[in-house]
Amino acid sequence: MSEIHIPTLAPETIFHIGKFPITNTMVNVWLAIALFLILGLFLRKQIKLKPGKTQNFIEYFLEKLFVYFDQVTGSRKKTMQFLPITGSIFFFILLSNWLGLLPGTGSIFVGEAPLLRPANTDLNLTVAMALVSVISSHLFGLFSVGVFTHLNKFIQIGTFFKSLTKGPIAIFTAIIELVVGLIEIISEMAKVLSLSLRLFGNIFAGEVLITVISSIAVAIVPAPFMMLELLVGLIQASVFTMLTLVYLTVLTTKPHGSHDEEKH
Amino acid sequence: MFTNIAHASEVAKETAEATAESGVLASLGINGTLFIFQLVNFALVALILWFLILKPLTKKMAERQKMIDDSIDNAKKIETNLGASEKKYQEKIDQAKVDANKIIEKASLESLAVAEVAKEKTRKEIEQLVETARKNIKTEREESINEIKEQTASLVVAAAEKILGTKVDASKDEKIIDEAVKSMK
Numbered sequence: 001m002s003e004i005h006i007p008t009l010a011p012e013t014i015f016h017i018g019k020f021p022i023t024n025t026m027v028n029v030w031l032a033i034a035l036f037l038i039l040g041l042f043l044r045k046q047i048k049l050k051p052g053k054t055q056n057f058i059e060y061f062l063e064k065l066f067v068y069f070d071q072v073t074g075s076r077k078k079t080m081q082f083l084p085i086t087g088s089i090f091f092f093i094l095l096s097n098w099l100g101l102l103p104g105t106g107s108i109f110v111g112e113a114p115l116l117r118p119a120n121t122d123l124n125l126t127v128a129m130a131l132v133s134v135i136s137s138h139l140f141g142l143f144s145v146g147v148f149t150h151l152n153k154f155i156q157i158g159t160f161f162k163s164l165t166k167g168p169i170a171i172f173t174a175i176i177e178l179v180v181g182l183i184e185i186i187s188e189m190a191k192v193l194s195l196s197l198r199l200f201g202n203i204f205a206g207e208v209l210i211t212v213i214s215s216i217a218v219a220i221v222p223a224p225f226m227m228l229e230l231l232v233g234l235i236q237a238s239v240f241t242m243l244t245l246v247y248l249t250v251l252t253t254k255p256h257g258s259h260d261e262e263k264h
Numbered sequence: 265m266f267t268n269i270a271h272a273s274e275v276a277k278e279t280a281e282a283t284a285e286s287g288v289l290a291s292l293g294i295n296g297t298l299f300i301f302q303l304v305n306f307a308l309v310a311l312i313l314w315f316l317i318l319k320p321l322t323k324k325m326a327e328r329q330k331m332i333d334d335s336i337d338n339a340k341k342i343e344t345n346l347g348a349s350e351k352k353y354q355e356k357i358d359q360a361k362v363d364a365n366k367i368i369e370k371a372s373l374e375s376l377a378v379a380e381v382a383k384e385k386t387r388k389e390i391e392q393l394v395e396t397a398r399k400n401i402k403t404e405r406e407e408s409i410n411e412i413k414e415q416t417a418s419l420v421v422a423a424a425e426k427i428l429g430t431k432v433d434a435s436k437d438e439k440i441i442d443e444a445v446k447s448m449k
Contacts, residue, residue, distance in 0.1 A: 010293025023298060029305045036309060040316025047320050049328055059325055062318075080322065087318045088310035123292050125302040132306060 004215040005114065007106065007207050011122040012113030024114055025122035028105075032096045032119065065090070068238075072245045082248045085136050089129060090241040096120055097203060097233030101226050106211055120203040120236075123196060130195035133244040134188060141251030153255060154188075156181045191247060195240060202236050419447065 011023035046055055069079040069086065099105070100118025108115045119125055141150045152158050156177045163174035206229045213222045427440055 008293075009291060010295075011298070020297060020301070026298075026301060026305065029302070029309070033305065033309055033312060036312045036317065040312055043317055044320065047324050049324060049331070051324075055321070055324075058317075058321060062321060062325070083318060083322065084310065084314045088306075088313045091313055091317075092306065092309045122298070122302060123294055124299040125306065127294065128299060128303040128306050132303075132310075 004212065005106070006211060007114075007117060007121060007204070009123075009204070011117060011124075014110040014113050014115060023122065024110075024117040025119050025125060028096060028099055028116055028119040029125065031099055031116075032092060035095065035099075036091075068242075069245060072242060073249050078249065078252070082140070082245060085133065085248070086241050086245050089133065089244055090237050093120060093129075093199065093237035093240055094233060097236060098230065100203065100207060100233075101210075101229055106207065106214075118203050118207050120199050121207050123200045126196035126200045127192065129199075129240070130192045133195060133240075134191050134247060137244070137247035137251045138188075140248055144252035145254050149254065150251070152181075153251075154181045154184050191243075195243060199236055199240055202232055206232050 011025040013021040014024050014027070015022050043055065043058070046052055048055065051059060066076065066079055069082075070076055073079045073082065096119035100116075100121070102116065105116040105118065106114045138150070148158065156174065159177055160171075160174040163170035210222055210225055210229060213225050423440055423443075
């Protein structure tokens with residue numbers, strides 16, 4: 001039996017460019033970037049009003065995806081508005097997860113570190129994506145509902161001052177809302193943690209599983225697990241994207257009882 | 265020696281960095297530099313995906329959708345116009361039929377009137393012809409009678425001359441007259 005090389009939690013540095021370390025997960029990300037670039041340049045020439053086979057297939061896939069997105073956002077307009085963020089997240093996670101199943105991942109070594117490792121087994125990347133997801137949801141929220149309304153969801157000082165003229169019960173409610181607002185701030189931080197750790201945990205666990213199974217039996221036995229990982233890759237991409245979409249939708253929706261809703 | 269010092273300083277720096285980042289985050293592989301790198305990588309992916317793939321595709325899909333919507337709207341307009349044209353055409357056809365019937369009715373009445381006039385005219389002409397014929401017959405008859413009378417008179421005169429010239433008796437005279445009369449018949 002060959003030596004089992006269980007992936008470490010941290011990505012392995014395989015070489016340096018100047019002072020900067022280049023990890024095996026970065027190589028995987030660059031591979032994904034290269035593939036997207038090739039596909040993008042290919043599509044750029046191919047995209048027509050009357051679609052060819054490739055364009056037709058991608059458009060069919062996009063249409064199906066938009067239907068799911070619409071169910072969360074409630075409108076195609078919002079789906080299209082969030083697409084630069086959600087589309088990028090979905091396709092990137094999906095491709096990088098599936099790229100982790102390529103032959104050579106975890107088995108080709110540069111020194112003592114494997115050359116390829118699934119990109120999402122790097123917490124730096126998943127945290128980066130989670131931050132982009134949460135911060136962009138706040139930016140969209142700020143521009144959609146206005147600065148005051150958006151900030152009032154977390155620091156409800158406006159509500160507190162308004163309650164001062166309405167009596168003790170209103171003041172008591174406002175104090176509770178102020179505390180709830182602070183809890184909301186903590187929950188925003190939890191969003192980043194949950195998004196990044198969920199994706200990292202699932203993909204890392206899959207990679208460890210495949211490594212262990214491959215070291216026990218090289219052929220045939222890992223195949224069902226790899227099929228499972230294909231599914232996990234899709235599910236994790238969907239979960240991350242859908243949650244991002246939910247955050248974006250919730251923060252771009254005016255809260256109940258806001259001035260605009262009262263007017264209606 | 266300088267190389268060794270430089271190497272030692274680098275090792276010391278890395279050790280210091282590792283110490284600073286040690287703890288939960290470092291054990292999970294969180295590293296400031298790598299985080300920035302991965303953030304840039306993700307931004308690059310997002311840019312490529314959006315500008316090279318998703319944006320052109322969605323734009324083309326929207327264009328096609330608009331074209332389909334416009335085509336459907338145009339088809340509806342054409343259908344509406346066609347319906348209106350057909351209605352108008354049918355109205356014109358109905359009007360034409362009504363007009364044609366009126367014209368036929370009028371022509372029929374006019375033809376009847378013309379025929380009546382022609383019939384009356386013909387009847388008058390026939391009457392005139394008959395009258396003329398009657399007049400002619402009457403004239404000819406009168407002329408014939410006059411001629412007969414003249415001839416009879418001539419015969420009577422001739423017979424009288426003959427009677428007077430021959431000096432026959434009364435029975436002879438009567439016989440001659442009878443013969444003259446018979447010859448007249």
